[in-house]
Amino acid sequence: MSLIRTSRPSRTSSPSRKRRVEPVFYAFLLPTVLAFTLAITVPALMGITLSFTDSVGFGEFKFIGLTNYIAAFSDPAILKAYGFTIGFALVTVVLVNVVSFFLALGLTEKIRAKVALRAVFVLPMVISGIVIAYVFNFLFSNSLPDFATAIGLKPLETSMLANPDLAWLALVLVTAWQAVPATLLIYIAGILSIPADVYEAAALDGATAWRKLASITIPLAAGYIVINVIMGFKGFMNAYDVIVGLTGGGPGTSTTSVAMSIFNGFGSGDYSYQMANATIFFLIAIVIALLQLRATHGKTTF
Amino acid sequence: MSIQTLRKPSTTARPIGRGTSSRPRRNRTQFTRWALTIVLALCSLTVLVPLYVTVCMAFKTTGQAVDGNAFSLPGPWSLDGFVQAWTLTNFPRSFAVSVGVAALSVAGTIILSALAAFAISRNWDRRLFRYSFFYLLAAMFLPFPVVALSQVSLSGMVHLDNPIGVAILHIMFQLSFSVMLFTAFLRSIPTELEESARIDGASTGQVFWRLIFPLLAPMSATVGIFAFLASWNDYMMPALIVSNPALQTLPVLQQMFQTQFSNNYNVSFASYLMAMAPSIIVYLFAQRWVMSGLTQGAIK
Numbered sequence: 001m002s003l004i005r006t007s008r009p010s011r012t013s014s015p016s017r018k019r020r021v022e023p024v025f026y027a028f029l030l031p032t033v034l035a036f037t038l039a040i041t042v043p044a045l046m047g048i049t050l051s052f053t054d055s056v057g058f059g060e061f062k063f064i065g066l067t068n069y070i071a072a073f074s075d076p077a078i079l080k081a082y083g084f085t086i087g088f089a090l091v092t093v094v095l096v097n098v099v100s101f102f103l104a105l106g107l108t109e110k111i112r113a114k115v116a117l118r119a120v121f122v123l124p125m126v127i128s129g130i131v132i133a134y135v136f137n138f139l140f141s142n143s144l145p146d147f148a149t150a151i152g153l154k155p156l157e158t159s160m161l162a163n164p165d166l167a168w169l170a171l172v173l174v175t176a177w178q179a180v181p182a183t184l185l186i187y188i189a190g191i192l193s194i195p196a197d198v199y200e201a202a203a204l205d206g207a208t209a210w211r212k213l214a215s216i217t218i219p220l221a222a223g224y225i226v227i228n229v230i231m232g233f234k235g236f237m238n239a240y241d242v243i244v245g246l247t248g249g250g251p252g253t254s255t256t257s258v259a260m261s262i263f264n265g266f267g268s269g270d271y272s273y274q275m276a277n278a279t280i281f282f283l284i285a286i287v288i289a290l291l292q293l294r295a296t297h298g299k300t301t302f
Numbered sequence: 303m304s305i306q307t308l309r310k311p312s313t314t315a316r317p318i319g320r321g322t323s324s325r326p327r328r329n330r331t332q333f334t335r336w337a338l339t340i341v342l343a344l345c346s347l348t349v350l351v352p353l354y355v356t357v358c359m360a361f362k363t364t365g366q367a368v369d370g371n372a373f374s375l376p377g378p379w380s381l382d383g384f385v386q387a388w389t390l391t392n393f394p395r396s397f398a399v400s401v402g403v404a405a406l407s408v409a410g411t412i413i414l415s416a417l418a419a420f421a422i423s424r425n426w427d428r429r430l431f432r433y434s435f436f437y438l439l440a441a442m443f444l445p446f447p448v449v450a451l452s453q454v455s456l457s458g459m460v461h462l463d464n465p466i467g468v469a470i471l472h473i474m475f476q477l478s479f480s481v482m483l484f485t486a487f488l489r490s491i492p493t494e495l496e497e498s499a500r501i502d503g504a505s506t507g508q509v510f511w512r513l514i515f516p517l518l519a520p521m522s523a524t525v526g527i528f529a530f531l532a533s534w535n536d537y538m539m540p541a542l543i544v545s546n547p548a549l550q551t552l553p554v555l556q557q558m559f560q561t562q563f564s565n566n567y568n569v570s571f572a573s574y575l576m577a578m579a580p581s582i583i584v585y586l587f588a589q590r591w592v593m594s595g596l597t598q599g600a601i602k
Contacts, residue, residue: 021425021428021431022506024505024506024507025420025421025424025425025431025506026421028417028418028420028421028510029417029418029421029422029431029434031414032414032415032417032418032438032477033418033434033437033438035414035470035474036437036438036441036474036477039453039470039471039474040441040444040449040474040475042452042456043449043452043453043456044444044448044449044452046452046456047448047449047451047452050452057451057455058455103342103345106338106341106342107342109335109338110331110335111335111338111339111342112335112336112339113339113343117339117342117343117346118593119586119589120346120349120350121345121346121349122585122589122592122593123349123353123582123585124349125531125585125592126531126535126581126582126584126585126592127535127578127581127582128534128535128536128537128553128577128578128581129535129537130537130553130554130556130557131535131553131556131574131577131578132352132578134556134559134560134570134574135352135355135356135571135574136352137560138355138359138372138567138571139352139355139372142372143355143372143373146371177348177349177352185593234443237445238445238446238447240447240537240538241537241538244537244557258447259445259446259447262447262448262450262451263447263450263451263542265451271451274451275451275452278447278448278451279448281445281447281448282444282445282448285443285444285445285448286443288443289442289443292443
């Protein structure tokens, strides 16, 4: 919205009467843009270029066209990593948004100790992912099995992290633990932005709490839901720290994410092959970004 | 006066109308208020219990730490874990490295993005500045794994495979979000202020440092805190970029407890606690800006 507003003067002012830009403004901006180009754009272009070669990360290489891409699309390990990552991101995004939304509803009601409760719920956001993953690693591999044995819950008597069918669930829980605060804060802001008189009118009409939720809160917070879902999905696709701290991608390769498979390419010699993987990953990120732009544009116009 | 007389009947009418039913309804709202508070407090245990376990484990003796019960209070309270963790992670040095990286990253992010945002917002009619804004913003959509491997080889080539290189990359990845926040904020500052300063003979540089930068202070606090959290808690980048293990940051060093000293739980948890504590302390002092920054970022 702000972008549209500020781009308008440029259209109205005639191009022939352009004022002179003070040189100092170039000095303010261009060094940063240059550093950004060297640190981010150049590596990105380098990676994309190398994905069409047989480079091992150093030394000579030759261009081999789309060979790496064709190989990547028929590599069960990479396909499995994509399957796992997308599935993981979807489950986590649903869990995080449902939990955050209900917490936000509670935290915007009239409750006791509101400030303290909000502060506690936001706390996970400031803790390092890898460190808290190590803490949960201990809980999942020691405390939880002891507890399960005590109450006779068979499937959890061995560590969840060593169980190929359950390890992903541990990752979802810890990732959600860390991701809820950011989502929650956005929902709180969204719910608080709904004018109180809408609720008052509904109360006069005798609407129940559920009816208010379904007919007022959710529709009016829809824009925030879209932002949270897309931003969350984008973030969870990059999952790395928590996986390193909990399962290391195992057992076997059952929890190896795309980010992890790309990083593993660094040591194992298939550098250019993993760069092709990274480029595919980038294309997926661009698709998500375009979805986000469309979604947020839709939100600002209504 | 007339408004008061108009209002008076309604304000007096309300209590009368409610009179008979107000007591039970008030009790009910009191009840739901308390019930909701209790439910939320129970939910908050999911956050507090892992932290409680961390603190308890950190203060146990090695003997008590391996006995299995993670939830028991330390008895006796022991500082052995901290003493050992301190030497194992070479805490003074690794702490200094982490603080250095975070400080450089915070200062660099605030100054570079404030300058860039100032230039962009005051020259929005020029294509170069407008496109630069979108160019910097585009990095928000770039996943780090995509550029990581090339950055590792490039930083090695230019001898930045050290904490300084990590800080530079942290700044670069933080630019999008920060320039966006600053630009949005600068648009809300009327240009009349600057114009009057210019009439008084101030140069653009002076306008920025004396007028704009102080005005940006609340936004700088938000930008700075997010830069600090991103930098302090980062694992991926230092793990990949820093080639000399002696110059590694605190979070990355914690991986040593997964292998070598895996049974001295009190030592590892003491070390985790020392790695977590600084960001928790910063958060406790700066909550306001953490909360406002995130929502501003989402709405803009």
